[in-house]
Amino acid sequence: MNTVQSPGAELGDTARPDNILELAGLSVDIVPRRGPGTSILRNVDVVVPRGQTLGVVGESGSGKTMTLRAILSLLPHSAQRVWERCVIDGVPYSLGVKWPVAMVFQDPMTALDPLRKIGFHLTEVIGRFQPDTKHRAKSAIAALEEVGIDDPERRFRQYPHELSGGMRQRVMIAMALLARPKLLVADEPTTALDVTVQAQILDLVRHVKNTEGLSVILVTHDLGVVAEMCDQVVVMCAGRVVEAGTVDEVFYDARHPYTVGLLDAIPGRSDGVAFGSVSERVGAEWLSDDAVYSQVSETHRYLVPSEQVGS
């Protein structure tokens, strides 16, 4: 069995130009002013090949959002982040680095200022790139049109609460695109929306990815969405990556019992009825600190108990 402590170590010193993101050995602890700290992420490695969509899945609390926040330096003050490397578009992290990454959050209402009109939000992003104030409104209206908002001139003058949830999420995507990213990070962009609107927003993400030539990280609870939208998938449990690979490798040849449990939890895929979370049903040895990665193929790896190594 080919095992490694952290596949990140195998990335070497220089970033591969065909990867938009190379993150290796990310750990995050929450350290309160008093009392002991809590480990939130342990040794997380994530690679996104250029032009591809990476799905990040795992149960609630598994560390999906924290991983994205760590990459974007949006962690809470009490968090301590360490990593071996984080390189985006060939540029390693350094203080003040401006990476071409934009994020779309789960709930657009918390990301939009309720007291500011839609136009304000958009022109503010445009202003970062376009010092000339004359054409900002025109660019903003064009951006609304691009994400499929009807009557963009009227929407431009409205407040966030006057738009539906789906429209607000379209505004968030328009804002993200105006920041001219190469990597778009979407954290459960459709959970707050009803099913038809969910499909429309996912179609929009797919559309902008193709037209703008973006790479995408998509966090979702929905494995059906991963199957439809993603090329690669990372499965997270208790702050670790327990399995990663192409969608076909992980869906058709799942190796870690947590991944198998998640796949079995898809309605219609299993006969049995299981209660409680999937992670509670996985043997502790599969998530223990000394578990190591077994490399199935160049892209497919999963965490194995150290006792199984060499057996």
Ligand SMILES: Nc1ncnc2c1ncn2[C@@H]1O[C@H](COP(=O)(O)OP(=O)(O)OP(=O)(O)O)[C@@H](O)[C@H]1O
């Ligand atoms: N601001 C915070 N301070 C302290 N701990 C936090 C904070 N935010 C999240 N956590 C903890 O970090 C862990 C990972 O949380 P995270 O938000 O990344 O989970 P998630 O996988 O995104 O879950 P969900 O699917 O519910 O969004 C959880 O144990 C959570 O309790």
Ligand SMILES: [Mg+2]
């Ligand atoms: Mg989350």
